[in-house]
Amino acid sequence: MADEECDTTDVVICGCGPTGAMLSAYLGQMNINNIVLEKHMEITTDPRGIALDEDGIRCLQGTGIYSSIFSEIGASINKFKFIGGKERVLEKKPFFEMDFGTTQGGTGHVGFMCHKQPILEKHLRRAMSGLEVCELRSGCEITGLFEDEKGTVCEYRDEQGKTRRIRSRFFVGADGKTGFTRKQYLEPKGIFMEKAHQAFYEETWVALNWEIQLPNEQTHPNFALWALGFTPEQVYDLFFPINFRFICNPNRSSVCGRFGLPEDRLWRFEFVILPGEDGEEMSTSKKIKEVVFPYITHAGSRYGLSHDVAFPEDCIKVLRSRPFKFSARSCNKWSDGRVILCGDAAHVFPPFGGQGIASGFRDAISLSWRLAVLCRPQYQGSNFHEKVLMAWYKERKQQLEMSLALTVQNGEFVTESNALKIFMRDMYFWLIQLVPSWREELNLGPRKDGMIRYEHSQGFPFIPEFNGGVCLPQVYCKSIGGLNEPGGICFTDDVIFNPRKTGLFQLLIYLKSTTEIQSAQEIAADIDDMSNGEVRAGEMTILVEDMECKQYGGAEIDSRQGEIYRLTTGDEFARSPLCKGRPEPKFYDPYYLGKQLEGTREDLRKVCGVLLSYLQEMN
Numbered sequence: 001m002a003d004e005e006c007d008t009t010d011v012v013i014c015g016c017g018p019t020g021a022m023l024s025a026y027l028g029q030m031n032i033n034n035i036v037l038e039k040h041m042e043i044t045t046d047p048r049g050i051a052l053d054e055d056g057i058r059c060l061q062g063t064g065i066y067s068s069i070f071s072e073i074g075a076s077i078n079k080f081k082f083i084g085g086k087e088r089v090l091e092k093k094p095f096f097e098m099d100f101g102t103t104q105g106g107t108g109h110v111g112f113m114c115h116k117q118p119i120l121e122k123h124l125r126r127a128m129s130g131l132e133v134c135e136l137r138s139g140c141e142i143t144g145l146f147e148d149e150k151g152t153v154c155e156y157r158d159e160q161g162k163t164r165r166i167r168s169r170f171f172v173g174a175d176g177k178t179g180f181t182r183k184q185y186l187e188p189k190g191i192f193m194e195k196a197h198q199a200f201y202e203e204t205w206v207a208l209n210w211e212i213q214l215p216n217e218q219t220h221p222n223f224a225l226w227a228l229g230f231t232p233e234q235v236y237d238l239f240f241p242i243n244f245r246f247i248c249n250p251n252r253s254s255v256c257g258r259f260g261l262p263e264d265r266l267w268r269f270e271f272v273i274l275p276g277e278d279g280e281e282m283s284t285s286k287k288i289k290e291v292v293f294p295y296i297t298h299a300g301s302r303y304g305l306s307h308d309v310a311f312p313e314d315c316i317k318v319l320r321s322r323p324f325k326f327s328a329r330s331c332n333k334w335s336d337g338r339v340i341l342c343g344d345a346a347h348v349f350p351p352f353g354g355q356g357i358a359s360g361f362r363d364a365i366s367l368s369w370r371l372a373v374l375c376r377p378q379y380q381g382s383n384f385h386e387k388v389l390m391a392w393y394k395e396r397k398q399q400l401e402m403s404l405a406l407t408v409q410n411g412e413f414v415t416e417s418n419a420l421k422i423f424m425r426d427m428y429f430w431l432i433q434l435v436p437s438w439r440e441e442l443n444l445g446p447r448k449d450g451m452i453r454y455e456h457s458q459g460f461p462f463i464p465e466f467n468g469g470v471c472l473p474q475v476y477c478k479s480i481g482g483l484n485e486p487g488g489i490c491f492t493d494d495v496i497f498n499p500r501k502t503g504l505f506q507l508l509i510y511l512k513s514t515t516e517i518q519s520a521q522e523i524a525a526d527i528d529d530m531s532n533g534e535v536r537a538g539e540m541t542i543l544v545e546d547m548e549c550k551q552y553g554g555a556e557i558d559s560r561q562g563e564i565y566r567l568t569t570g571d572e573f574a575r576s577p578l579c580k581g582r583p584e585p586k587f588y589d590p591y592y593l594g595k596q597l598e599g600t601r602e603d604l605r606k607v608c609g610v611l612l613s614y615l616q617e618m619n
Contacts, residue, residue, distance in 0.1 A: 072119055115259065208271075
């Protein structure tokens with residue numbers, strides 16, 4: 001097939017799961033043409049991943065679908081409860097718990113949410129479809145891929161079985177751990193999965209999803225709890241309690257909890273396969289009754305009854321019961337030439353931290369702006385893309401190691417079977433919680449340590465001596481003037497990266513008060529003059545720390561002023577539409593962003609200069 005007969009685009013993405021869809025949406029916002037090739041015709045209805053951390057929620061927000069996150073996609077997971085012992089009882093007192101319903105991790109969001117993956121993917125695809133430069137082609141299977149000096153060419157069969165080709169500048173494999181990109185194209189080139197963390201973990205678990213129907217006195221007249229005055233909703237809460245539970249049972253480790261919206265009544269239960277057991281057999285109905293049903297069977301003594309009380313089996317609809325092998329692995333390289341791996345194709349996680357989808361999102365977002373740079377005519381030359389992509393996955397591996405460390409730590413709690421170690425663990429948590437301040441710090445979990453800070457390495461686009469490498473926190477703000485009209489409460493990400501802005505890089509100036517605005521505008525004008533359009537003063541965001549200022553009317557307003565906002569309190573956010581469906585922002589610190597941004601006026605000019613030199617390195 002002649003080259004002129006190929007379709008052409010900037011980026012081809014193989015796979016339209018969460019990672020591929022996220023990458024497409026962010027590329028689309030930067031006006032980068034992309035085509036997503038998806039093997040399946042429809043979104044898989046099987047709810048696979050169910051947990052998403054605050055970074056993941058922030059990534060969803062960035063695609064413009066925030067209004068659907070807590071109304072259609074899922075709900076906040078308020079607490080992780082770690083329960084020990086061999087008794088199969090969900091309401092045991094935990095030996096410790098972490099509160100993730102708070103807003104103190106630096107993103108402006110709760111720590112975790114439980115979602116329905118098919119609905120999440122539906123909204124991500126909707127975000128893609130709203131952008132003209134994004135195209136999804138379903139029912140398409142990759143059959144070949146090669147690279148030349150112009151870029152990549154992929155060959156695929158479309159839904160009618162016709163062989164077609166697409167030429168692109170870059171090809172991204174977001175097609176999972178068994179997909180074409182890594183297994184068939186990159187593994188022969190020496191790219192393979194390897195141990196991703198010093199505490200290596202690999203086990204097979206069964207993942208079980210149930211949809212629960214409420215029993216009532218008409219459908220189940222002989223159910224014992226009606227006579228004690230319980231309602232159907234109360235029965236549901238008794239047998240399928242709120243909050244996630246990590247069941248640290250030395251006989252068989254398990255994890256369970258609700259997911260999706262409360263009214264969906266969906267429940268996930270995962271349990272480890274023991275040595276000598278077969279995963280397929282353990283996922284059968286017979287084995288599920290042996291392993292899981294004791295947890296939804298209560299001792300009669302709990303209610304003053306002489307017999308046990310089991311939740312009605314005919315009120316349970318099984319949506320999934322399948323074995324999966326969980327491990328901690330990452331590829332030795334995430335790119336070769338112009339072919340790139342993203343999400344599960346590049347790394348896989350154990351199930352103890354809800355990091356699988358979130359890590360794919362982080363891959364996509366950090367890759368998207370780099371691809372946007374590399375697709376610009378002035379940056380297309382020599383081997384510049386190899387340097388940029390190597391720096392990208394070196395950066396991503398830093399964060400991956402941190403996420404894996406927390407995930408493995410959770411896994412050690414859940415899977416420990418040594419009696420002495422269990423005793424020492426439980427004694428440690430009992431003692432530390434005797435001190436109120438230590439107990440509070442323990443309950444806040446790893447989020448108390450704040451945002452990730454990257455260590456500098458060659459090719460990283462930041463300056464460590466000027467506070468570079470910190471992940472920019474997100475807080476709440478409100479317009480007080482400038483080019484924009486005063487409005488309601490906003491997330492700072494939505495202000496800084498407003499879709500109507502055209503610059504790839506955005507300028508944020510953080511001030512103590514409105515008296516500093518005029519001098520800040522002068523700095524922005526200098527940067528505008530030296531940036532060749534990459535940083536535009538007319539699109540800058542000025543954020544004022546003083547929450548007492550209600551309006552800014554000083555200084556003259558011109559086309560280079562940008563937008564002016566002030567910080568807002570947690571109470572203001574709680575009264576706004578943005579808080580609907582989610583917990584109020586407990587422990588929210590409006591000054592968190594300012595505490596992370598430590599610099600001077602001179603620093604700002606130097607940082608901009610280094611950014612521009614990074615972009616022009618190839619010249």
